[in-house]
Amino acid sequence: MNSETPVTPRERLRQQLTQQIATGALIPGAPLPSERALAAEYSMSRACVREVVQGLVADDLIETTQGGRSRCANLLQSHLSLPVATESSLALQLEVMEARALLEGEAAYYCALRATDAQLAALDAEYQAMQQRSRGQSTLHKAKADLTFHMMIAESSHHLLVISFSQLFYARYFNAIHGALSSTLKRYGRYPDGIAQQHGRIHRAIQARNPEQARLEASEHILYTRRLLETA
Amino acid sequence: MNSETPVTPRERLRQQLTQQIATGALIPGAPLPSERALAAEYSMSRACVREVVQGLVADDLIETTQGGRSRCANLLQSHLSLPVATESSLALQLEVMEARALLEGEAAYYCALRATDAQLAALDAEYQAMQQRSRGQSTLHKAKADLTFHMMIAESSHHLLVISFSQLFYARYFNAIHGALSSTLKRYGRYPDGIAQQHGRIHRAIQARNPEQARLEASEHILYTRRLLETA
DNA sequence: TGCGCAAACTGGTCTGACCAAGATGAATTC
């Protein structure tokens, strides 16, 4: 099957370098061979070597200085700032929140409509548990519980897009959500009453299998949370 | 303090491109100017432009193809893992249609709200063309035409998430959609009148820039198609 | 020994050229 692996020199170079960095053969601060040397070694033009190197610079794997040698960067740096740095666009953030309100409503709607009895029971159990242990828990625990509740609803919706988006969204923004809840908690001393009440309303609408009502409560809940974030 | 901001053309180019992508000025799939054009516009050599572009490629912001134009990448691609449509079972088709209803509704809403006059005109032209050649075409052709019509609406929505999802969605589920149309065609011998009428209604609502109405007609259209499937 | 400066690096940029693959449109065929 390797009969057709025309691996270009370009790709070889890129893989070699990334691998050397990943394995520690190139430790942070260690100098790379000069571009001219790499070009000779891999039998390619320096222009092409530069494109590869600049690609790695864009990935924060390499640092260059005019006149000085290029060096392996400190990987930790970029990994630490990864979650926040990628989302520089406020416009996109707002769009995501809009979409979330819409889809959360959709999730509740279809959950109320099509959740199996078993799923409804599980959801109820989760809700009761949330009520029981609502005191004396860390913010992190509450955030996780909140997440679980919403994810259960999403998964009970049997709706492809809703499930996919929910997974994406929560995986990506959990930290931000937790941070926001944490700060509001500090400011008010406890979770705003609204959230618990809204959870209750959503839960009742779903258990009553009232789709329209569930949709209404759910999107209202998200918009409420959104307002909290905005004023944070 | 700006006394020492010798912002190199290189950095200007990089920032311009990343910003255009982040703000949605460059939507997924939109072509970039050619490297030669960029080089001329920013008064720099093509080699240098290439280094910048390759950097953005490394960041998954841009996709290049030899011979073809470079395009803005779909940022959601790597973060989404929708189930693969291996078999076009009825259940899957139903789910797909449901997700479509949601997407199309939003797309139509924002299209009516924010489409440029040029886009509205292009949409109108496409609609008229669809009417003209409505007879004697293969199912595949009709499915493609249908797809084009809906994609134009999505792209005219100027809604980054709607566009991204629509692209990913149709790329994955075109077969399923085609299968749905195909089976209804077999059953009725021709496209049900409803579909053409509904396309007309969606089109009129959008041309009238009536968002609510457009959303209603669009999702009603999809749900209609869905009901056709259910009664199989 | 210690300092200073010039030559030898290195990365950053430019020019101009060629190739292969996509995009385009006119001529051709059915």
Add this chain to the structure above:
DNA sequence: GAATTCATCTTGGTCAGACCAGTTTGCGCA
């Protein structure tokens, strides 16, 4: 009239060789 074919143009990918502006290096001088 519509679909197909094919030549042409455009685009990204690669190359060679050159110059600039910084950094390193090391030799020679004090």
